[in-house]
Amino acid sequence: MPSRKILIVDDESALRTNLFRILDRKGFQVITANCKKEAEIFCQAQQGIDLALVDLNLPDGNGYDLINYLKTLSPSTKVMIITGFGTIDTAVKATKAGVLDYLTKPFDIEQLVANIELNLKLENQIAPLDANNSQKTRYKFDSIIGESPQIKNVIRFIETVADSDSTILISGESGTGKELVAKAIHYSSNRKNNPFVPVNCGAIPRELLESELFGHVKGAFTGAVANRVGRFELASNGTIFLDEIGDMNPMLQVKLLRVLQERNFEPVGSTKTIDAKSRVITATNINLEEAVERGEFREDLFYRLNVIPIHLPALRERKSDISVLLNHCVERFNKSKGKNITGFTDEVINTLTEYSWPGNVRELENLVERIAILKGNGQVEVSDLPEKYTSQKANLSEKSSENIMLPDSGVDFNTAVDSYENALIIQALEKTGWNRNQAATLLRLNRTTLVEKIKKKGLRPPDAEM
Ligand SMILES: Nc1ncnc2c1ncn2[C@@H]1O[C@H](COP(=O)(O)OP(=O)(O)OP(=O)(O)O)[C@@H](O)[C@H]1O
Ligand SMILES: [Mg+2]
Structure with a gap:
């Protein structure tokens, strides 16, 4: 498969350059344009853009006109937008235009890149309109790879709960796929044509988080120069994904609890009540129950969020997924980077199955990417692995029962x-x-x-x- 084509349209040159560098290094074919006209010219020359990232505010016109143009040229192009500030009008229009994702400035560039990759991966989950039902179900969870009973249970479970409106709490160590699962739930639910709006509660400064979530009115605080629509409103009829919920400060925990109980909220500085119609999915990589015991997280909020708990087991707890994921990633990187890694020796598979994977699937992806780049082709051998993957095995066998003998008489x-x-x-x-x-x-x-x-x-x- 040829590498995926991504079009970036923004008049900010630093952003274009940065994104170009990062995405190019990841093996995507990247085209950048600084205005609508330039983008249109490029698109006429290029067949089939897989994903377009469009700033709505372009020097020579409106981003929506460009999106319509792109969709006419190629209806399967996925579109993500960047906006200076979100408004409800933006949300409605974007939904109609078939936009997958929003980002309001300023945003974290790594998060943006992760979203681009995720949206490209999720492509198969949104079945074509003419597909029959059985095909739809088959494609829904394609992006979640794994053969272990644990991961199969998770997939079966999210299939059953996707369409309900209940709040879901996804827990699991870093890199276990919490965001992937959240998106899979959204895109397989009946809300899939409405926005999926992620908010990283740990990454947004606490004094800004409230207005980010609920919006504010002009003059609500210093710097609030215009009305701003919050993410809850943007996610209306869609899904709001509150990531790293454990980092939310106590004051906001109270407000969120009220929103979940009463299903409405007021923007900062406003007395107007707005209905909260979005489905709420939250994720955490800390143990929230322990945070409740330590008095750091409200117990009542925990119960409200934990209506449907989904726990993603660490990779070391589902060892049979390791080789499946390794092979899947190799295939992916071979395609995207034009490499020809043919597989892994049994010794490598054994070594990596014994490894503890503190960074879980993300760490595994990074390792395979590194090997694909450095090695390029042939079978991966133990000598191709960075030392930390092999030294742990040595340590484990030192500690194993071969060296510690329990005498027949027992020990103290x-x-x-x-x-x-x-x-x-x-x-x-x-x-x-x-x-x-x-x-x-x-x-x-x-x-x-x-x-x-x-x-x-x-x-x-x-x-x-x-
Ligand atoms: N079962 C899986 N199959 C395929 N890819 C997976 C799977 N689980 C995770 N990944 C990939 O691993 C990476 C990390 O996943 P994700 O961002 O969803 O993890 P996370 O639990 O949200 O991590 P963090 O707590 O660090 O935010 C992503 O690139 C994701 O696509
Ligand atoms: Mg995450």
Whole structure:
């Protein structure tokens, strides 16, 4: 498959250059234009743009006219828009024009790139209009890869809950696919023709988050020079995705709780009540129940959000998905980067299956991308893996039962564990010339924890004075 074509239309040259660099490096074919006219000329010459990112505010005209033009040339072109400020009018018009995603300035460029990639991936989920029903179901969750019983359960579950309007809380470590699942739910629900509006509650400064979510009226606070429509209103009849909900400050937690209870809200500085018609999906990579116990997250809000909980297991807990994802990613990067990696040796698969994947699927994608670029073709061998992937295996086997033998007579568990601990600490200290900082790093321990242990155990360098 030829690489995907992305068109970027914005009059801000820094943004164009940045996006060009990032997307080009990711293997996309990128075309940039600084105005409507230029974009039209490029599009006449280029067949089939896969995705267009259009700033609505162009120097020589309206972004919507351009979107209509693009859609006439190629109806399957996916469109994302950038707007200076969102208004409800924008939302309605954009929906009619078949726009997939909005971004209001300023935005995080990495988030934008992630959204572009996700929207290209989600392409298959939106079945063509003439497809029959069975085909529709088959394509819906295509972008979620995995063969493990856990991931199959998740897919079955989201299929059943997609059409309900209940609030969903997706939990899971970083990189387990929470946003992917949120989008899959939206695009397979009956809200799919309305906007999916993501808000990263952890990335937006707390003093701006309220107005970002609920909008504000002109003069509500210093800097509020015009009325602004919030994301809840933009997501009307669609889905609002509140990511990293655990980072929301207590004051906003109260307001969100009220919105969920009463299904309406007031923009900052306004007395006008607006109906909250969007479906709410939230995600967190912290354990919210523990945050509730620590008093950091409101219990009542937790229950409101957790109506339908979906937990995405860490990759290390569904090891059978590792090889499936590896092969899937190789295929993807081969295509997008024009490479010819033919597969992995059994040893590589074993090594990577043993690895703990703290960064989950995102880490796996990055690893495969790196290998695809550096190696280019042939079968991936253990020597192609960065050291951290192989050293963990060595450590694991050192710790394995081959080296620790339980005598037939049994052991005193505490004494045995204690002496194993002593041996590790002493070795780490010896390796680092009794540098506690470096030893702590070697043992992946907090320095204070290590120092306390050394003190408690009375460990001293061999030549230290008593
Ligand atoms: N089951 C899966 N199949 C295919 N791709 C996946 C799967 N799970 C995750 N990915 C991919 O891994 C990357 C990370 O996924 P995503 O952004 O959804 O994770 P996340 O849980 O939201 O992470 P974070 O907590 O860091 O925001 C994305 O590129 C996503 O497409
Ligand atoms: Mg995420």
